[in-house]
Amino acid sequence: MTNNTEKEKMLSGETYNILDPDLIADRAKVSQLIHRFNSCEAEADRQTIIHQLLGKFGQNSIIAPPFYCSYGKNIHIGDNVYINWMCTIIDNNEVHIGDHVMIGPTVQIYTAAHPLKAEPRIQGWEVAHPIIIGNNVWIGGAAIILPGLQIGRNAVVGAGSVVTRDVPENTVVAGNPARVIKKTGL
Numbered sequence: 001m002t003n004n005t006e007k008e009k010m011l012s013g014e015t016y017n018i019l020d021p022d023l024i025a026d027r028a029k030v031s032q033l034i035h036r037f038n039s040c041e042a043e044a045d046r047q048t049i050i051h052q053l054l055g056k057f058g059q060n061s062i063i064a065p066p067f068y069c070s071y072g073k074n075i076h077i078g079d080n081v082y083i084n085w086m087c088t089i090i091d092n093n094e095v096h097i098g099d100h101v102m103i104g105p106t107v108q109i110y111t112a113a114h115p116l117k118a119e120p121r122i123q124g125w126e127v128a129h130p131i132i133i134g135n136n137v138w139i140g141g142a143a144i145i146l147p148g149l150q151i152g153r154n155a156v157v158g159a160g161s162v163v164t165r166d167v168p169e170n171t172v173v174a175g176n177p178a179r180v181i182k183k184t185g186l
Contacts, residue, residue: 007022011128061077061081104139107142135154
């Protein structure tokens with residue numbers, strides 16, 4: 001039996017309870033920052049807010065509003081990243097996005113997963129696993145990235161794909177579930 005907080009369990013990949021009052025409070029604070037970011041018209045003000053919101057936000061990176069996330073501080077974005085509008089990152093665990101990454105509109109990145117049985121879901125139990133997106137990756141619009149995956153450097157994820165397993169570097173994946181359809185070289 002561990003004495004870890006629900007947040008510590010969440011970040012370590014253990015089962016945790018999403019209904020924990022501290023986690024609810026954290027999400028409420030983030031929700032306010034996201035609302036400010038999404039309604040702000042001045043780019044300089046948006047940059048200030050995004051630096052408060054995220055764990056890391058690299059140089060020359062851009063997030064086009066609206067943008068949505070759960071906790072913010074678990075998202076680490078490299079340099080020269082472009083995230084198009086309506087991206088949703090469920091960052092209940094860490095999400096690392098490398099340098100020179102392009103993420104299309106309405107992409108969804110999920111670290112959280114839920115039990116298959118209804119009762120534990122009703123009680124608020126879930127688990128979260130980190131996601132790592134390598135350098136020079138392009139993720140096409142409306143793609144979905146599931147928990148615990150790595151997308152290798154120079155990879156391309158086709159628009160509308162559902163990524164259910166790791167993506168090797170220098171490949172193009174597409175489909176539902178996404179499968180390697182081409183190797184790209186460098």
